[in-house]
Amino acid sequence: MDIGSTIRSIRKRKNMTIAQICEATGLSQGFMSQLETNKTSPSISTLESIANTLSVPLAYLLLKNEDRMQIVRKENRMITSSGRNKLRVEHLSSTKKVKMMIVELPPGSSTGQDPHAHEGEEVHVIIKGKIFAKQGEDEAELSEGDSFSWNACTPHLVKNIGDETATILITVYTES
Numbered sequence: 001m002d003i004g005s006t007i008r009s010i011r012k013r014k015n016m017t018i019a020q021i022c023e024a025t026g027l028s029q030g031f032m033s034q035l036e037t038n039k040t041s042p043s044i045s046t047l048e049s050i051a052n053t054l055s056v057p058l059a060y061l062l063l064k065n066e067d068r069m070q071i072v073r074k075e076n077r078m079i080t081s082s083g084r085n086k087l088r089v090e091h092l093s094s095t096k097k098v099k100m101m102i103v104e105l106p107p108g109s110s111t112g113q114d115p116h117a118h119e120g121e122e123v124h125v126i127i128k129g130k131i132f133a134k135q136g137e138d139e140a141e142l143s144e145g146d147s148f149s150w151n152a153c154t155p156h157l158v159k160n161i162g163d164e165t166a167t168i169l170i171t172v173y174t175e176s
Contacts, residue, residue: 003047003061004038010054011036024053070095085109099172105131105160115155120174123149124158129166132159 011021018032027046034040042050044058051058070093078091088104105111115134124133125147133140133148135156142148143162150156152172160166 002038002065003042004036006061006063007050007054008036010056014054016054021050021053025049083112087111097173097175099174101170101172102127103168103170105129105158105166105168107160107163107165110159111157115157117155118152119176120152120172121149122152122173123147123171125169127167127169129160129164130162131166131168132161133157 011018018029018036021027022029022032025046027049031040035042047061048058051061072091072093080089080091081087082089082103085106087106087109090102090104092100092102094100126142126144128144130141130143133142133156135150136154140148141161158168
């Protein structure tokens with residue numbers, strides 16, 4: 001964990017000096033200097049005092065970098081194609097267990113010739129177009145603004161039944 005660097009970064013962003021932190025917390029400047037260079041490990045009560053002084057949640061100081069907010073700018077999104085129909089998939093953002101993407105289905109195309117199943121749960125929002133969704137014995141026609149969700153372990157299929165490219169925002173949750 002890189003707690004010291006996080007503390008230094010927040011302190012500098014808030015235009016605070018080490019002396020100001022020390023005055024508010026009662027810690028020595030030598031200790032704070034060692035802490036900010038990750039040469040010593042603080043107790044939870046010391047971290048709580050520093051977090052309060054910096055006006056940040058204690059939990060934020062304990063986050064690993066990969067668990068902090070991740071930003072994907074529109075121009076930096078990864079774009080792939082999927083399946084036989086080469087559906088355009090624009091990967092928006094993800095965490096360890098959640099992925100969000102925009103999928104474009106040209107008229108008549110589908111997620112596959114036959115329904116398929118996989119691990120996870122999915123939530124879909126139809127951004128544009130008209131689609132047919134089927135999971136097991138359930139089926140529906142949906143259009144712009146409609147949404148649906150399902151457990152992906154049951155075979156499912158999505159097909160564009162409209163005259164224009166359908167655009168769907170999809171969020172997928174998986175345990176692994």
